Amino acid sequence: MDKLIDIKISDKVLSVDACYNFVLDQSCGGNVLFVGTVRDMNKGEVIKKLAFESYVEMAIKEMKKIAYSCLEKFDAKKIALHHRIGDVGLEEIAVIIAVSAKHRKAAFEACEFAIDELKKSVPIWKKEYLENGSYWVNARP
Template sequence: MIDIKLSPETLNLESCNVFVADPAAGAIVNFIGTVRNETKKQKVLRLEFEAYEKMALSEMKKIANQALEKFDIKKIALHHRTGVLDISEIPVIISVSSAHRKAAFLACEFIIDTLKQSVPIWKKEFLENGEYWVSATP
């Protein structure tokens, strides 16, 4: 029902979609996070993601299980990258299958919103004037 992955390798959308495919599904919704080239009007050079792997995997699994309880969906793939990512690379893929599209859209949004609040993964931005851990200080 759920496929959770944390990897230093390039994420693969196709493998997420193969995992969530289901004969009873009428929709697969994908959320793909991509590295943007600017933040607060400053040029971003690259990002680096660090994870507390054991806990990140267990928190990701919790979120996926919550989504399965909350929404009428079939399967979830939730993959997150670690390491250094260049502009346009993919830090996160969420694929959700469901009988009807609405539930999969809502589940994708719930999963990414919750992941950003609770999964112990940290993003460092490399800007032209230095490097900063995102959200670390007020």
């Protein structure tokens, strides 16, 4: 069990408390949480729900790489990356990133880096369900 990073992909509801509690550390005074939730509109279209799919084994590896580079690059102490898969309704949490660091700047920067990198490299796909159909985000074959 790795004590500095906590990576999870789950089809169950994600817990902000679990991520926050994981990163808390006596040596850290700055804790940053990013919580991505499902919003009701995208590009003028009404969203009913999202469905996430993942290549889980590879996604976990990519998330670990991101987590470790956060710790190295920004002098962060601990990081939790949790991502939901399956159907996710409006206001529900799709992703949580929690980072702790000695001071706030490193925690903010590491958290932003983590979500940016996650969106670039982690094999997770999102399908938007609109009122008249559904489509895979970013995929226009």
